[in-house]
Amino acid sequence: MIETAAAGSAPADAPVLVLVDHHDAGVRAPVLELLTVARGLGVVHAVWFGDGVEGALEQLGAYGVATVHQVTVGDGTAPLPPSAAEALAEVLVASGATTVLVSSTFENKEVAARLALVADAGLVVDASGVEREADGRVVTVQQAFASTWTVRAEVRAGRAVVALKANAAPAEPVEAPRTPHVLRHEVTLASDHGVRVVERTPRAASDRPELGEAQVVVVGGRGTEGDFSVVEELADALGGAVGATRVATDEGWIGHEAQIGQTGVTISPRLYIGAGVSGAVHHRGGMQASGTIVAVNNDPEAPIFEIADLGIVGDLFTVLPQATAEIRRLAAER
Amino acid sequence: MKIVVCVKHVPDLQAERRFTDDGRVDRGQGDGTLNELDENAVEAAVALVEAHGGEVVVLTMGPEDAEDAVRRGLQMGADTAVHVLDAAIEGSDAFGTAEVLAAAVRAIGAEGPVDLVVTGMASLDGLMSVVPSLLSAHLGLPQATLAAELTVDPEARTVRVRRELDHATEVLEASLPAVVSVTDQANEPRYPSFKGIMAARKKPVVTWTLADLGVDPSDVGEAGARTRVLEATPRPPREDRVLITDDGDAGLRLAAYLVENRLV
Known part of the structure; x- marks a missing residue:
């Protein structure tokens, strides 16, 4: 002491x-x-x-x-x-x-x-x-x-x-x-506290920003049915990170390190975009502090719409690519 | 092997959670439950004892309702339970909590050495994830936290955990006795069977006070807390929320919304 x-x-x-x-x-x-x-x-x-x-x-x-x-x-x-x-x-x-x-x-x-x-x-x-x-x-x-x-x-x-x-x-x-x-x-420490590292594997570097630190995060949920391509493309157009719900990581669609929620990564980016994310309480616990929340889901009853600044009832496989193309077009004009 | 599992009784996640006017988590809603992440801890302990033999003691602290949490642990297969119940505990911060739990683990150890202390990765009310580490410091035992995988070698007297951190995956090995915390990836908690529920009724729940544990009440509770809540306010709902249905141009409208709000 x-x-x-x-x-x-x-x-x-x-x-x-x-x-x-x-x-x-x-x-x-x-x-x-x-x-x-x-x-x-x-x-x-x-x-x-x-x-x-x-x-x-x-x-x-x-x-x-x-x-x-x-x-x-x-x-x-x-x-x-x-x-x-x-x-x-x-x-x-x-x-x-x-x-x-x-x-x-x-x-x-x-x-x-x-x-x-x-x-x-x-x-x-x-x-x-x-x-x-x-x-x-x-x-x-x-x-x-x-x-x-x-x-x-x-x-x-x-x-x-x-x-x-x-x-x-x-x-x-x-x-x-x-x-x-x-x-x-x-x-100099008196002891090693009785624990040692047997193995340490740094996470492979990604071209995208780190999930916990990113200003923009695009998240895929059950609605992606395992196809994260449109989620990734939108994230890349926005210079953001890709996250996922527990369902998506449990299904093996993406690694567990991408899981957002109370037991995964807690994020508070300026912009959160959820695609096919229902908004279960465990997930909300990890993202509700985000600046602006956008949700795309084909179920108008999805709880995520209760907290979304912009909610879009629609098919993520048409809405996301259209948004991505438009964002890229606007960026090229600038 | 003797394993102590620390569990917490928390407000139900699905219910409306709130703070009291004096800034404490409102535990008076009557809809508390065993912290979901502690089920993974109980499961890990019960599975280890099934594999290697021994006993599981489930430990909690808190008001009378907290007994529900250890009861659930007993239903899942723990052998005995300890409930530290004392009015002076109310308002404890993580330090007070760890001090009481450490004293209880020592008292349990006085009746036969404890090999492993297991906790969940966090309580779903506070979400600090620091009690396992503080417990390890108080007990002077190694810590191996956030186990997504947990194995014990009773011969070598070691525990090995694999854990996923923000920037790396690690395998740690600690000597027993040790303090470990497990994540919700570690296992699939069993649902108590009818037989388990019936058997739990006959299992003992021992109640201890701070005096029984030799803990100074001024160290814990509100009196010992190193931080004080000044103000707790519900966050105002988000304003100007817009919900649209895709008519073929929702992607364009999404892009326009981002431009308008200077998010691209």
Whole structure:
């Protein structure tokens, strides 16, 4: 257990730690949103696990990062959540930060929880917004019950760990980019927490944006009867990702990683288009926070029409290709 | 093998769910149910005991109604049940919840060592998915969460899980005892048989208070919560919704709608 910070005692200049998710191609998109939000909370310190930070410094500086904590845990491989949390707790203490932001993936939520446990911090996951009040308290916004309720909560502890959903805020670079200062931390863990990775297979890279991060998602459901071609074509015309309902993934029409819903990927893109999606409650729980919802279904009674901004009763195999062709034609004109 | 399954009683997904005026999940609607994702946890535990022998203890915390959740677990084949019932629990956050469950797992372990703690991947009311991890931290046990596949090697004393993460597929191996959570991909929960329902009536449900577990009431419930809801409001319905029927030009109208709303 690390020393407890008193409630509301955060100095205004206390750093905000942002965990940087990265892969071979660099910083993941939601991190830039986190950095943008973090600038409203304090001086931004980024935490980078592993090697390769040099190639990202310019981008991190462009988003206002003052300091980068480059952390090597054990042999340098990507740590599992218990180890990552332990390492992050060390950085938290070393930096004097009182607030930590991570993007709300399953792994990061576990990191956040275990970090908050040892740091006596308040924890909010799947937040859609976070602010610091004038008196220093951290206040968050979340969507609850399949996004039918909005909840504002305050952190009562002296430290706050917040997992922010992708697309919670637009990513904006700063006007005057900085050159981040790099601090290196070598963390030796007392144990491996009794678990090891036997095998890890990164998901094959797709030309389309990542589902959880995409601004536009086109989703196919039972109504596609397994033919996702028109869904994919519309997604590509819009530069979007392709998602699916539980029925579609269970049928094997598309991989389980494409499943949107409470137990799959939760999305909140600017634009959601559901094709042949009925809108079962489990699915709605994963997409109801979307900006604009468009639904195409041949059943006028489909529940998704109750939440669709634009509902089209029609055959997706004629409506989607027509829309795709029109969107491509308009794009060519521009 | 002794397996403890942690389950939660939650408001029915199909019913109208709401918050109370003081910002808590309204559990007073009388239409609560065993969290659907916990059925996968019970199924995983019962199947492991069927394969390797042992016993399943189903554990819950919460108000009196929460007993329905462990009853369901017993009907599915768990052997005994524990219900932590104490007014001070009300309003617990994930930390309070994990502390109480960990204390209960230790108490169960005092009557014979626990080999595995199994949970669902999330509760369908809070959807935080952090209690398994916090439980593992409290108990000082390895965690292997989000199992889409779960196998135990009783000889080697290990558990192996395959899990689908946002950016990768992983296989983890943890030493027993361990805490695992299973997803809804892990199995198809059995429907309790008539025989199972009858047998469950004779199975014991032990009730413990915080004092029985040695948990300080000020650590949990509203008193111990590290966050506080300031305001919970139903989201206003979407305005200006349009429903059209395709007359041959709906695709064009869809494209025009996207242009008009600056979505392309």
